[in-house]
Structures are given as C-alpha cells and as structure tokens.
Amino acid sequence: MRDPQPTALMPNRRQLLTGAAVGAGLLLQAGTAAPMAQAAALRGRVYTISQRNTVTSPTCPRTEFRGLWVASVLNVDWPSKPGLPVATQQAELRAWLDLAVKRRLNAVLLQVRPAADRMWVSTLGEPWSAYLTGTQGQDPGYDPLAYAIAEAHRRALALHAWINPYRVSMSTSLSSLVASHPARRNPSWSFAYGGKRYYNPGIPAVRTYIGNVVADLVKRYDVDGIHFDDYFYPYPVSGAQIPDAAAWKKYRGSYTSLSSWRRHNVNLFIKEADAAIHRVRPRTVFGIAPFGIWRNSSSSSLGSATNGLESYSALYADSRYWVKQGWVDYIAPQLYWPQGYTPADYNVLIAWWARAVAGTGVRLFTGEAAYKVGSPTPAGWLDKNELRDHLTLGRAISGVNGQVYYNAASVRANQLNAFGILAARHYARPALPVPLPGLKGTRPYTPVITSARRESRGIRLRWDSSGSGEAIDSIAIWRWDSTGSVLPYIQSTATYLRAVVRRTTRSQSWLDTGVAAGISYWYMIQAISRTGIDSSRATAVFVRA
Structure with missing residues (x-):
C-alpha cells in the first residue's frame, strides 16, 4: 500500500x-x-x-500495552522447577521473552517476590526464593532480576517487577522459613489463614518494611515498572476469620468499623508505595492488577452490574479509590470472565472500568485469562474467538489502553488456537508503549x-x-x-x-x-x-x- x-x-x-x-x-x-x-x-x-x-x-493502534505475566510462585512458569542449573534457568527465561517478542507483546511482568522472598540482590533480610534453588536463602549463583532486565531490554521489551506484597509463605509454619527471615524474627508481624501465612497489613511496621523492600528494589535496579497483583488481605475462606484482633485493638485509632480500618491500611500502603517508587525513580511505572469486580451495584450505586465477590469488601482493596486518587499509573483489573456471563459479564466490567479511569490520567489495561481458554465453566471459554473478541471490544472503548495475559505457559500452550487467532487479528504489527504523561x-x-x-x-x-x-x-x-x-x-x-x-x-x-x-x-x-x-x-x- x-x-x-x-x-x-x-x-x-x-x-x-x-x-x-x-x-x-x-x-x-x-x-x-x-x-x-x-x-x-x-x-x-x-x-x-x-x-x-x-x-x-x-x-493497528500506534500505542498499546501488551503484557505477559510470568509467574514464579510454585514454579508455575519460571523456573519450571527449583534447582535447575543457572544456564537452564536463563535459557528458560530467554524463551519466555522470545515468546513475548514472537507474539508482538511489548512488556513482561516477571514475578520476583512471590512470597516474602526475592529474586534479586538485597541486604534487607528477605531470603533468596526457594523457587530458584529449592532451598530458601540459597544464592542462585547469579542475579535473576538483573539478567531479566538486560535480556528484556535487548529485545525492546519493558520489564516490570511483579511483587506480591503480603504473602509470606504458601504454608502456615513460621519454622519452615529460614531463621533470618523477617517474618520469623518478628512473629507478631504475620498470621496464618487458609493454609498460608500473610503479613498483617494493619501493623505499621509491616507496612514500612514492605515499602522499604519496594524502594530498595527500585533504587538498585532500572526496572521499567513495579507491579502488584490482587492479593492484599487474603481471599475469604469459608468459616475462617482473619486473626487480626490484636492489631485492630492496638492500631485502630478513631476507626469504629473493622472493614473500613482494613481498607485504610491497604490504602495507606498503596499511597506510600506510589510515593516511594516515584521518589527514587520518577520515571518508573507503578501499576496494580486488582480483582476484576470493585463493588456490585447491589452494594453501591457506583458499582458494576455484576453479582460476584467484591475486592472492596472481601479483600479490603478499594481499587476504584486508588484510581481516583492517582496513586497508580495504570490499573489492570483481572477480567477473567467471558462475554455474556451474567454474574460477571466481561462486557459490563470493561465498560465500568473505562468509566472509572475517565478523567484521571490512569491508564487501563485489561487482565485477560489466557489460562481459562478451553475450560467448560463458564461455557464462553469454549469459544476459540473469546479472547479475540475481548480485544475487538476493548479497542472500541475509549480509555482502554492495552492488555495483560495470564499466564505465560497458557499463552505458549495456545489452547483452541485462541491466542493465535487473537494475534492474527490484532497483533499483526508491533505497538509502541502507551504514553504516561x-x-x-x-x-x-x-x-x-x-x-x-x-x-x-x-x-x-x-x-x-x-x-x-x-x-x-x-x-x-x-x-x-x-x-x-x-x-x-x-x-x-x-x-x-x-x-x-x-x-x-x-x-x-x-x-x-x-x-x-x-x-x-x-x-x-x-x-x-x-x-x-x-x-x-x-x-x-x-x-x-
């Protein structure tokens, strides 16, 4: 032409x-x-x-965020198993980056702190991740984050360091942690819930410590972004209560509502993290991928026409408030449902989030469930064109600026050729990064x-x-x-x-x-x-x- x-x-x-x-x-x-x-x-x-x-x-939009989540917790994506030789770990990581390039994506969100551990050099006390070597605290023999940044940039990919803020361990036992672990040295900082262990968001010292971890990472590494996922207070477990009564009694201040106090704790952490990141490196992007439903319209007139779990009341994550306050540069809600699914219709939610970011300067990237393609429930995931149609709709809605796919292994597996169909229709050309004024x-x-x-x-x-x-x-x-x-x-x-x-x-x-x-x-x-x-x-x- x-x-x-x-x-x-x-x-x-x-x-x-x-x-x-x-x-x-x-x-x-x-x-x-x-x-x-x-x-x-x-x-x-x-x-x-x-x-x-x-x-x-x-x-062929000029600018679009096209991200790939690469998960390390439980060795979901990378490394494929703990204890691999350095050369094998690095080869696997390069393969994920090459997959992103092949599919004309332009960003990789690499999980480098899956559970109060790390995949970078630091002196703040958190141990090397067991998902690298099989032994928590064991030096893997190289700097995984530095290597990831260099290899991503070599391919013109942005590298966002994906951090889980509060999860301490995939089990409840403090004794399973290395003796020098901050959670073990400060046993009052965390609680067991639902078979896992979490830092208590209501303790100011915890908030300060995790904020220091984030700031230290940004100071040491030229990451393009810091990324938090959807885990704040833990997801509800039937019949279980979050054991934070002591912290509530000690730190509640003037709050009379436990739920409001918990949301305040998370809000304060997000606000402080945003300030710390941009104080250290003003050009580093900060984004969060919250659960896809903020509130249902049955709970709030500002909510979406949905009927599902709410991040606001279940996780105490007031994601809409973060957007309105400008505490994030982008929001990537996990819209992990198909079109037409009544309890949580993708079409309803993407439009709701577009309205939420309107006039704020916060960019909206949709979290896309590549891992659900081929699943019989909901039935919409049996449609090979479902993901393709998500993008068709998103590009027609003002304020939608990109997509992030969970997870890397699912993008590679390409069930029903759904990602291939999506890419052929929507990713025929590369895209430039979305401007962040x-x-x-x-x-x-x-x-x-x-x-x-x-x-x-x-x-x-x-x-x-x-x-x-x-x-x-x-x-x-x-x-x-x-x-x-x-x-x-x-x-x-x-x-x-x-x-x-x-x-x-x-x-x-x-x-x-x-x-x-x-x-x-x-x-x-x-x-x-x-x-x-x-x-x-x-x-x-x-x-x-």
Missing part, C-alpha cells in the same frame, strides 16, 4: 520539512522551527517531519537518519540519537512503499511500523530484510522515551531497494 496520507488530511499548504545532511550527525531539539521545502522527495535526502497524521486504526516526562530529542543503503540481504538503516535531555528508551521504525510524490506525515498508527529498537548507543543500525528489489520506500524514525512520549519530530528518507 502506497503513501499512507488520506486525501481528507492533506494540508492546503506544503508540509513543514527541513532537509538534514546525511551523516551530519545533527540532533534536533523539540520545538526547533522547520523551514518550508519542496513537496516531492529526493532519493537519499533526509527530511525532518513535523506534521502528524491523525487517522486511527482499530487493527503523569510521570512528567518531556519529549526526547529527534533521532537523525544518517544513511539507508542496500546490502545483500536488505536495506541497512543507520541513525544517530542523543544521550542528552529526556532519556530515549527506543527508536520506532516505519517503512512503506511509495512513489515519492508526497512527503510523509508522522505516522499515527502502527500499520507501517516495522520495528522498535532499544537505544543502546549514539549510532545504531537496523537491517530490513523485508524489502523487494526495485521498489522505492519511505523510512521514518522517531525516538520514544521511557514514559512512552515521542520526539516532536521524525526524520525520514526516500530510497530505492
């Missing part, structure tokens, strides 16, 4: 362009004025593009194409980018065939987006092996910041393969 400039969007005057000398190495600051130039392209000349296309595409980033400097030359296997595109100003996370590369009779716009869709390349040095290159000899093409590049904000301009070159 040639020259993606709809006639209705063609300006009445010529586009503002500036010619950049190939190889001059000029790096353009945002806001620099661009002189007028001719409207027909000269081959090999590098143009700086300032005008933007405004057309949108429901099948709430992180107060600025536009990065514009990268400059220095050459585009034919090689034996394709066209080698070279460019320079600046290491000054707002840090450049990646370079977006578009290519489409053209006669060169029309000068291009900055692309507003991913229809012609060919690659997203992680910025590593000032001078880089990319080999395009998808060109046909004798055809003329436009190449265009833009810089993308860590917060998803693009350079105000692009550079483009017209070449013949």
